[in-house]
Amino acid sequence: MPEPFVAYLRVYEPLSTFDSPLREQLGAALRRGTVDPFDAGSVEEGVWLRTQVSAPPQLLPGDAVAEPDVGPVLSLDPEQVPTAPAAAVGPGPLVCPLDLRGRSAAALVGFLGSAEPPLRSAALAVPVDKAKVQASSVVAEQSRGAVHVLSSTWTVPLPWFVLVDPTERVVITEERRRVCWRVAMADARRRIARGHSVCRKSIGEEGPTRILRETGRWLERFHPHSAVELDYGGLVQMMNGGDFDADTSAEDVHAIIDAMEAGDMGEVGERYEALRDFWSEFASRERHN
Template identity: 75%
Template sequence: MPEPFVAYLRVYEPLSAFESPMRERLAAAVERGAVDPFDAGNREQDVWLRTQITAPPRLLPGDAAEEDPGDVLVLDPQDVPTAPAAMVGPAPLVCPLDLRGRSAAALVGFLGAAEVPLRSAVLSVPADKAKVRANAVVSELAGSAVHVLSSTWTVPLPWFVLVDPAERTELTDGERRRVCWRTPMADARRRVARAHAIGKQSIGEEGPTRILRETGRWLERFHPHSAVELDYGGLVQLMSDSDLEADTSAEDVHAIVDAMESDDAEEVGERYEALRDFWAEFAARERNN
C-alpha cells in the first residue's frame, strides 16, 4: 500500500517543556522507540484503519485505551540549522502525532462539508452523535495544540514562508526518500509575522494572509525553543527526479513576499504563475481521485 499522499507541518518541542503527566507519557513513548519519520504516514493510516475494522468500528483512534499508542517523532537539535540568536532544545525534541485530536478536528470539518449521502456511507454512527463526540474531543485541546498540521495532495503555499529555502534537505532510506525543511521556532515566527504584515498591507486579510495569521497563532502555542519541520511526506511518491530538481516553491514564495513588499506586481505574477504550473499536476490528481 502506498504511503498516504499527505504533506506535514510539524512542531518538535523539548520534552522538558511538557507538564506532568504528559511529560512522563511522552518519555515512555521515546523509551519504547520513536516512530521512523519515513513510516509516519503509514503509521497514522494503520492506526486509523484499525479503528474501522474492530467490531463495532471505533469513531476515532483512542476511543479505547488500548488503541492510543501515544506515538512520537523525535528530532535531534543538531539536525536543525540555527543562527546564534535562535536556540533550539534541549534534547530530545519530540513531536506527538496527536492522532486522536487531529482525527476529531478532521471529522468536524468533514461533517460540515460533506453531503448527506457521503456522511451516511462513511460514518458508523449517526452524524449528530459523531459531531457531538468529535466536538468533545476537540474541546479537550482547548489548553493545548496539535503538533502536526497535514495537507492532502499538495502543500499550502503559505507554509513555505516559515522555512529557509536554502535549507531544503533530501533524505533517503533505501528506495524511500523524504524532502523536508527544518527551522528554529524563533525564525519561523519571525518570518510568518513579516509575511502576514506584508500580505495584510498588499492583499488584505483573506486568502493566504488569513492562513499566515492562523499559522502564526498556532506557532505561538509552543515552546520558543522548539523546531518546525515542513515535510513533503507521501507527496514525494508523486514526484519524479526532474520534478524535485525543478521545484523552487520555497524560493518562489519568499520572492513573492519580497516583491509584495516592494510593490513589484510583475514579479509577483511571474512567481505565482511558476507555482501554479508546478503544482497543477498534483491538483489534477486530487480532482481525479
C-alpha cells in the first residue's frame, strides 16, 4: 500500500524546553521508541484508520481514553542539523510530536466548513453539529500551543523552500527514498523574515506573502533553539531519478526572492514558470485520484 502523498514541514524542539507533565510524557514516548521519518505518513494513516474501525468509531484519535497521550513522536540529534555560525540548536534530544489529535481536529473543522452537506453526512458517524462542537473544542485546546507539523497533499507549497539552504538538501534514492532539508530555527526565521519583506514590497500582502507571514508566525511559537525539517514525505513515490536531478525548487525560490529584491521581474517570471512546470505534473495527479 503506498504512503499518503503528503509533504511535511516539522519543528523539533529540545525535550528540556517542554513544561511538565508534557516533558515526562514525551520522555516516555522516546523510551518506547520513535517513529522512523520514512514511516511517518504510514503511521499517521494507521492511527487515523484505527479510530474509524473501532467499535464504536472515534471521531478523533484519542477519543477512546480520558487522557489522550502524546502519541507517536519523531526525534533528531542536534548534530543532524546544519547551522549558520550565529545559530544554535539543542540541547538534544530534539522532539517532534506528531500532534495527530490536534491536526485531525483542525482538518475536520476545515472539512465541515467547506464540504457539501451530503458529503459531510456520509463521511461522519455522528451528527454534523456534534462533530463540529467536538472538533472545535480540541482546536481551542490546541491553540494554547502549536502543532509541530504542517502538511500539504500532492505538492510542496513553494514558500516553504524559503526556509532552507538549497545546498543542504538530503536525497536518498535507494529502496526507501527520501528528500528533506533540516535547518536551525534561527536560520529559518531569518530567511522567512527576509522573504516576507521582499515579497510584500514586490507583490503585496496576498498569495505567497500571506503564506510566508503565517508560516513565520507559526515558527515564532517554538523555542529558538529548535530545528525545522522540510520533508517531501510520500511525494517521492511519484518521482523518478530524472525528477530528483531536475528538481531545483529551492534554488529557484531563492533566486526569485533575489530577483524580486533587484527588481528583475523577467528572472522572476522565468523561475516561476520552471517551478510551475515541475510541480504541476505531480499536482495534476490529485485530479485523477
